[in-house]
Amino acid sequence: MPIQTSTHNLVQDYYGHQLQGTADLKTSACCDASTMPEWLKPLLARVHPEVLSRYYGCGLVCPPLLEGCRVLDLGCGSGRDVYALAQLVGPEGEVVGVDMTDEQLAVARAHQAHHTEVFGYSNTRFLHGYIERLDELGLEPASFDVIVSNCVVNLSPDKDAVLAGVQRLLKPGGEFYFSDVYADRRVPPAVRNDPVLYGECLGGALYWNDFIQLAQRHGFADPRLLEDRPLEITDPKLAARTGNLRFFSATYRLFKLAALESACEDFGQAVIYQGSIPEHPGRFVLDKHHDMQTGKVFAVCGNTWHMLQGTRFAPHFNFIGNFDTHYGIFDGCGGNLPFGARSESSSGVCGLAACC
Numbered sequence: 001m002p003i004q005t006s007t008h009n010l011v012q013d014y015y016g017h018q019l020q021g022t023a024d025l026k027t028s029a030c031c032d033a034s035t036m037p038e039w040l041k042p043l044l045a046r047v048h049p050e051v052l053s054r055y056y057g058c059g060l061v062c063p064p065l066l067e068g069c070r071v072l073d074l075g076c077g078s079g080r081d082v083y084a085l086a087q088l089v090g091p092e093g094e095v096v097g098v099d100m101t102d103e104q105l106a107v108a109r110a111h112q113a114h115h116t117e118v119f120g121y122s123n124t125r126f127l128h129g130y131i132e133r134l135d136e137l138g139l140e141p142a143s144f145d146v147i148v149s150n151c152v153v154n155l156s157p158d159k160d161a162v163l164a165g166v167q168r169l170l171k172p173g174g175e176f177y178f179s180d181v182y183a184d185r186r187v188p189p190a191v192r193n194d195p196v197l198y199g200e201c202l203g204g205a206l207y208w209n210d211f212i213q214l215a216q217r218h219g220f221a222d223p224r225l226l227e228d229r230p231l232e233i234t235d236p237k238l239a240a241r242t243g244n245l246r247f248f249s250a251t252y253r254l255f256k257l258a259a260l261e262s263a264c265e266d267f268g269q270a271v272i273y274q275g276s277i278p279e280h281p282g283r284f285v286l287d288k289h290h291d292m293q294t295g296k297v298f299a300v301c302g303n304t305w306h307m308l309q310g311t312r313f314a315p316h317f318n319f320i321g322n323f324d325t326h327y328g329i330f331d332g333c334g335g336n337l338p339f340g341a342r343s344e345s346s347s348g349v350c351g352l353a354a355c356c
């Protein structure tokens, strides 16, 4: 059997039959309510309990400023994030969920009518398909403002194909905003080939620096890390099988912007956030190293400038400077393990491996 098919079969069996609900997971991957922003809680309260009970995500994939957007969710499972995002994009937007596991999609689809009634509009679609073969789904190239995914890319046996599909389907200026599991080193074959560790989103996890290279290979020159936390493997027998590996759940955003460079370059630019994005009046957090307070001048590299000026965020910023003079590399870029380090908020520092 080709490796891709056997991996798909293993994962379909894990999420279609082995797991019956969130509590069956053997890691601390799923976020608890304490880490949930207040504005998201009423949205999730409107999602059907059966959908919530089969949530297997590892982060929050609800970026700001989604009203009217077209959003695609890769590996949507029972549809928790689709139904949360459906409320954020509103009646003028659309959210499309893709998953390969019939049992997961059946739960998502069973509650579509319920959510239409609760929201007062219908703006969701669920497609059966493989995230490595998005071209088979009849989706228009460059037609999505935002693509999200929650704890799925690690499960794919062909991550290059996934990133190529994302690059094809995003509009210019769009972003791939996704949470996933990463390892602090390359996962050895004994861990990768363990079916339970694979199903639990550990065996297929990328070493974080290999993920950076993967993203760059597919035109996402400067991946931005937004949030991360260490994962605890709650089953001690399973933990023992992973040796010294450390796993992290992390949320990255990858912007489809042709102008981005692989290093953060200094052109002496700055931006001022206007405080006008709904639910974010006091500050705008672009990523772990860019926490911009409303009204305050914030020094940025050329890439950050593009991420704000070439995207849906542009109307909410004042832009100071231009690209006329280059001052060298943007100060403070790091090249070490990006997870766990404290944010240097409001310093305008890029702390991403991809920056240098």
Ligand SMILES: C[S@@+](CC[C@H](N)C(=O)[O-])C[C@H]1O[C@@H](n2cnc3c(N)ncnc32)[C@H](O)[C@@H]1O
Binding pocket: 008, 011, 012, 015, 054, 055, 056, 057, 058, 074, 075, 076, 077, 078, 079, 080, 081, 098, 099, 100, 101, 104, 129, 130, 131, 132, 149, 150, 151, 152, 155, 156, 157, 201
């Ligand atoms: C860890 S669960 C996450 C589900 C959902 N995102 C959530 O947060 O509840 C992984 C999901 O991805 C789906 N999946 C895994 N690999 C896939 C692939 N190659 N193509 C399509 N779906 C996939 C599985 O069927 C499963 O529903």
